[in-house]
Amino acid sequence: MDEPTQVPDSYYSDLKALQAVDFTLVELTLYLDTHPNDLEALKQFNSTAKKSAELRDGFEARYGPLRQFGHSLSAYPWQWKDTPWPWQV
Amino acid sequence: MWYYEKKLQYPVRVGICNPRMAKFLIEQYGGADGELAAALRYLNQRYTIPSRVMGLLNDIGTEEFAHLEMIATMVYKLTKDATPEQLKEAGLGEHYVDHGKSVYYHNAAGQKFDMGVQSKGDPIADLYEDIAAEEKARSTYQWIINISDDPQINDSLGFLREREIVHSQRFREAVELLKEEQSKKRVF
Amino acid sequence: MSTSRKWYIPYVSPYDPCPPLGPISYETPVQLYLGFQPQGMEQFSPFEALAHGTLWPGLFTPYTNPYLSKRGELNTDG
Numbered sequence: 001m002d003e004p005t006q007v008p009d010s011y012y013s014d015l016k017a018l019q020a021v022d023f024t025l026v027e028l029t030l031y032l033d034t035h036p037n038d039l040e041a042l043k044q045f046n047s048t049a050k051k052s053a054e055l056r057d058g059f060e061a062r063y064g065p066l067r068q069f070g071h072s073l074s075a076y077p078w079q080w081k082d083t084p085w086p087w088q089v
Numbered sequence: 090m091w092y093y094e095k096k097l098q099y100p101v102r103v104g105i106c107n108p109r110m111a112k113f114l115i116e117q118y119g120g121a122d123g124e125l126a127a128a129l130r131y132l133n134q135r136y137t138i139p140s141r142v143m144g145l146l147n148d149i150g151t152e153e154f155a156h157l158e159m160i161a162t163m164v165y166k167l168t169k170d171a172t173p174e175q176l177k178e179a180g181l182g183e184h185y186v187d188h189g190k191s192v193y194y195h196n197a198a199g200q201k202f203d204m205g206v207q208s209k210g211d212p213i214a215d216l217y218e219d220i221a222a223e224e225k226a227r228s229t230y231q232w233i234i235n236i237s238d239d240p241q242i243n244d245s246l247g248f249l250r251e252r253e254i255v256h257s258q259r260f261r262e263a264v265e266l267l268k269e270e271q272s273k274k275r276v277f
Numbered sequence: 278m279s280t281s282r283k284w285y286i287p288y289v290s291p292y293d294p295c296p297p298l299g300p301i302s303y304e305t306p307v308q309l310y311l312g313f314q315p316q317g318m319e320q321f322s323p324f325e326a327l328a329h330g331t332l333w334p335g336l337f338t339p340y341t342n343p344y345l346s347k348r349g350e351l352n353t354d355g
Contacts, residue, residue: 015096020323023098026152027332030255031314033145034262038316048323066095086097087162099327231304235342247340251330254338258308265313 004083011063011089018059021052091151098155099248103166104241108179111167112197113233114242117249118160119194119202122225128153130206130222134215137208142216142263149256156249161192163242212267220260227253281306281338306338 028045035041056066064079065072074080103110117123131150135143168176168190176185183199194202207218230250234243284300318335326332 012100016100016324016327019096019099020327023327024323024332026098027255027326029148030145030152030259031332033142033148034259034266035314035316040317064095067092068095069092071092080095086095086158087101087165099330227306228304231340234340235344248327248330250340251337254306254308255331255336258311258314258336261308262313 007063007084007089014059014062015089018052018055021048021055024048025052091154097159097162098152099159099245101159101162101166101245102241103163103239105239106167106170107239108167108171108175108181110237110239110242111164112180112184113236114160114163114167115193115195116197116229116233117226118157118164118192120196120229121203122222122229123196124153124157124160124226125194125202126206127222127226128157129204130208131219133206133208134219137210138212138215139267141266142212145259145263146219149259152252152256156252159245159249163245164192213264216260216264216267220257220264223253223257223260227257279305279310282343302343304338304340307336308338311335 025045025048028041028048032038032041032045060066060072064082065074068080072080119125128150131146131153135146135150138146168181171179171181171190173182173185176182176190184193187193196202207215207222209215209218227250230246230253234246234250237243237246281304282302283305284302286300287297289297314333314336318333320326320332321329321334329337331337
């Protein structure tokens with residue numbers, strides 16, 4: 001039986017960097033839902049969304065796709081099904 | 090529709106191999122004020138809530154599924170390497186006999202998840218219900234923190250508890266938005 | 278600045294079966310006081326926000342096990 005390969009240590013710190021930026025987006029989303037006219041928050045949301053997309057691209061290049069149904073590209077063979085899943089790391 | 094993202098919202102680390110914690114944590118998985126109940130309640134209420142707060146219910150409901158996944162991750166990690174004997178000692182013997190090591194939608198006392206989640210169709214009644222639900226979930230996290238001896242689990246639970254506070258804040262703001270006189274702003 | 282933990286002392290009967298636990302606490306976090314969140318509130322950095330569970334220090338209400346800190350906090354709360 002082959003042992004599944006483990007993620008490198010950098011996976012955890014890279015993941016946390018993405019989680020931090022994406023959490024800011026969660027907070028700003030809920031905030032803007034009740035403060036739709038806050039222009040500063042809106043600008044921050046848009047610039048943070050760009051930052052998140054950059055981090056996501058780098059993360060996916062290193063560790064595989066984060067989203068599916070066509071929102072992430074895949075190398076061959078199909079990577080989406082690969083372990084580890086979030087509850088395993 | 091929804092898209093899955095292959096990452097947790099917040100890192101979950103379990104520091105101590107104590108399967109008994111899984112029995113307590115399951116309250117927030119399949120309990121009356123747990124994350125599943127919250128997700129289903131908000132996503133169900135969003136259809137009949139006034140348009141200006143529909144988005145908020147949609148988004149908080151969506152975030153609750155990320156919290157559900159964090160709780161399941163803790164339960165899974167606490168039980169996956171436990172022997173049947175250890176599960177029995179942890180008070181999970183009945184769970185093991187009925188469900189094996191599967192995560193299951195029931196509360197800490199083993200009662201099956203109750204699909205009777207609250208939705209009245211009255212915007213104020215529903216939002217007050219939601220505020221109360223957030224406060225109840227916040228207190229459940231406090232009770233679990235009080236009986237947990239795992240600082241790493243408590244770190245994740247502290248995050249989840251703070252999310253209840255922010256959600257409660259947003260629901261309170263939603264009530265204020267619905268109290269405003271809409272007709273004054275509208276151009277006919 | 279309001280405190281986020283309040284205390285009360287329940288009635289103790291001489292016929293209570295167990296020794297009294299002393300003062301009882303309950304939480305009154307910041308969302309009970311803030312009202313509609315004002316624009317431009319100070320923010321945490323993204324990493325700090327993740328660690329605190331909120332983007333805004335003004336919405337952060339930490340929690341610790343009150344059974345571990347009961348006496349000390351009671352004294353500071355008055």
